[in-house]
Amino acid sequence: MNDPNDPYETTETHLERLLGRALNSFDLPDATVERLGCALAHASSLHSSHHSASLHRATYRHAYLLGDGSSLVLWELVHNTGRDGTEQHELYAEESEARLAASRLPAGFPGFAGAGSAAGPGSTFEQEFGIDLDADLELLAALMAPPPAPLPPMYVPDNSADHARRVLRRAENADRPGDGTARLLRSAFAHHITQVFGRQFRVAGKDAGFTLYEHAFLLLDGTERSLWEVEHTATPDGRHMCEVYEAEEDAREAMELRARVR
Template sequence: MNDPQDQSHDPYETTETHLERLLGRALNSFDLPDSTIERLESALAHSTALYSSHHSASLHRTTYRHTYLLPDGTAPSLWELVHNSGRDGTEQHELYLEEAEARLAASRLPSGPSLDWTVERSDGTTSEEDDDLEVLSALLARPIPTQPRMYVPDNSADHARRVLRRAENADRPGEATARRLRLAFAHHITQAFGRHCPVEGGRDAGFTLYEHQFLLLDGSELSLWEVEHTATPDGRHMCEVYEEERAAREAMESRARVR
C-alpha cells in the first residue's frame, strides 16, 4: 500500500523500497535496534495508516502506523511522527517501535499541548499568574501520587538501552544499572511533570519529567527518571537521565534558575 502522506512515489513500490525511504528520512533511525531492522527487511508486504493528526497555526503534527507482514506470520509496526517544529519549520520525521514512545515524542514538541498546561496549588486552585520559578520549585517538591503499575512486556530491555543512550548528563546511570536493565522484560512509562517557564534570554523553556519503570526477570523493579528540557543555549531539546527522582527534580530546578 502506498504511503498516504507522499503521493509522489510509485503506489506499487516494493516493501523493501518503502522501508528504505522511512529509515532514510527519519532523524532518529540510528536508535532503532539492528535486530528489528533485519527482521523488517524480510517483510513480504506492508501497509500504512494515518493514526492521528493535529494542525494549528504554528504546529503540524501527524502520526502514521507502518505495519509489516513477516514470513513467520507476525506483523510488527513502526510508528512515524511527522512534524514541522524544527528551527526553520521544515518537515521532520521520527520513527519509534512503540505507540507510547511516539505519543511521548509528540507531547515534547515545543508548540505542543504543554503550552496550555496549568499547575495545581496546594489549596486546589489553578493560576497562570504565579511566578514561574516559584511554581516550578513548589511542584518539584511534591511527591507523585501513587499510580498502579501496568507493566507491558514489549522489548523492554531495548527500551531501557535507548533511554540510557540518549542521556547527555555526565552523572547518568552507569554500567551497573545498564547490566541490571538487560534483565527487563516489561515496563511502564509515567509522565510525572510538565511545565514551561522563562529562562536566560527572556525565552520560555519546556521541562518534562518521565518515570520509566522496569520489571526485571528476578521480580525486582527499577526506575529511570528522564528529564526532557529546552533550557539549552540554542533552545534545542536535551535529555538527562537519573536513577533517583530527587536528582532529576533538582536538575530541573537548577536549569530553571538559569535566567
C-alpha cells in the same frame, strides 16, 4: 498508499528516506532494523492527525512485507515543534510509543502575566537583561514542588530489558547510570512508564519544555528499579535533549539547574 510524491518509489529507497529523516531512528530496536533489511514491499497511510493554531501533528502507519512472509509496522510521528516551526519526524516500533510521544508534544506555550511587581514583564530591567522574573519564579516553584502521591505501578511484560537499554542509550548527561545499572536491568521482564512532571516555560527568553518520566522495572528476582528520564528543550539551539538519572531528586535538581542556565 505509497509516497504521493513518488508512487513508484522502491521499498529500499522508502526505508532509506524514512530512517534518514527520523530524529530517533537510532532508538529503534536493533532486531527491527535488521528485519527491515529484507522488506519486499510497503504501504503507507495516514493513521491520525491533529491541527490547532500552534500545533500540527500527524501519525503515519508504514507496513512492510518481509522476505520470510511476515509483516512489520513502523509508526511515524510528524509535528511542527522544531525550531521556528520546522517539521520533525520520529519513528516508533509500537503504536503505543507513538501515542505516548504525541502526548508529550506541547499544545502551546502559556503566558506569564506579572503580579504588579516593580520589575514586572516589560520593565526596563527585564528588557535590558532579557529576564522574566515572574516566569523564573513560577518555573522554579513548580520544579521544586513535591510530587503527588504516585499510583501503584501496573507492570506490563513487553520486552522490558530492551526498553531499559534504549532509555539508557539516549541519555546525554555525563552522570547517567553506568554499566552496573545496565547489567542489572538486563533481567527486567516488565515495566511501567509514568509522567511525573510536564510544563512549558520561558527560559533565557525562549520557550522550553520540561518533562520528567519514571521508568519502573520489575526484575526477575522480584525487586523493583527505576530510571528517571528528563526531557527538555532548554538547550542553546532549542534541540530536544534527554537525561537519565537513578534517583528522582537528582533528576529534579538537573531540571532546576537547566532552568537557571542563562
